[in-house]
Amino acid sequence: MATANKNLSVYDKSKIPNAKNLRFGIVVSQWNGGITEALYQGAEEALMDCGALPENVLRWDVPGSFELTFGCKKMIQTEKVDAIVAIGSVIRGETSHFDFVCSATAQGIKDLNVAYDVPVIFCVLTDDNIEQSKARSGGKHGNKGTEAAIAAIQMAVLGK
Ligand SMILES: Nc1c(NC[C@H](O)[C@H](O)[C@H](O)CO)[nH]c(=O)[nH]c1=O
Numbered sequence: 803m804a805t806a807n808k809n810l811s812v813y814d815k816s817k818i819p820n821a822k823n824l825r826f827g828i829v830v831s832q833w834n835g836g837i838t839e840a841l842y843q844g845a846e847e848a849l850m851d852c853g854a855l856p857e858n859v860l861r862w863d864v865p866g867s868f869e870l871t872f873g874c875k876k877m878i879q880t881e882k883v884d885a886i887v888a889i890g891s892v893i894r895g896e897t898s899h900f901d902f903v904c905s906a907t908a909q910g911i912k913d914l915n916v917a918y919d920v921p922v923i924f925c926v927l928t929d930d931n932i933e934q935s936k937a938r939s940g941g942k943h944g945n946k947g948t949e950a951a952i953a954a955i956q957m958a959v960l961g962k
């Protein structure tokens with residue numbers, strides 16, 4: 803189902819485990835900061851709405867989406883977290899760099915899920931233009947950060 807056919811912010815709270823005893827990491831890329839901050843807000847609000855405590859949500863920032871893999875790895879190695887949300891916004895430019903950044907980031911986060919026992923949620927928008935990014939970070943299609951936070955809760959419980 804394409805994003806256009808669902809709202810990323812909609813979830814049934816009655817079907818989401820309470821997050822009060824869970825600890826979360828959120829690693830945020832600074833590229834396209836207006837978008838990634840909106841994604842972060844969506845994720846943080848959803849975690850709190852589902853019972854997470856403010857002191858149990860740890861935020862780290864990295865320069866760009868390519869650095870999300872390293873940042874999440876270091877968080878897994880040095881912090882006790884039950885799940886991590888990796889937040890980025892990649893917007894296509896003039897060259898093929900977009901393809902390399904998106905592929906490397908997706909593969910890197912996938913590799914972390916294989917190598918470690920901490921679920922890392924892929925909250926990286928890969929858009930052709932800023933309008934698509936805005937629509938998915940609190941716009942007409944909802945907020946992917948919200949969706950990612952719900953996935954983080956579900957995967958944290960599954961992983962225990
Ligand atoms: N163009 C975008 C980037 N590019 C930067 C890379 O992510 C990386 O920081 C750089 O190549 C140094 O290693 N990053 C994004 O997150 N979004 C973009 O649109």
Ligand SMILES: CC(=O)[C@@H](O)COP(=O)(O)O
Nearest residue numbers: 893894895896897899900
């Ligand atoms: C995703 C990118 O790296 C891209 O925004 C960079 O822009 P350009 O391809 O025009 O250098």
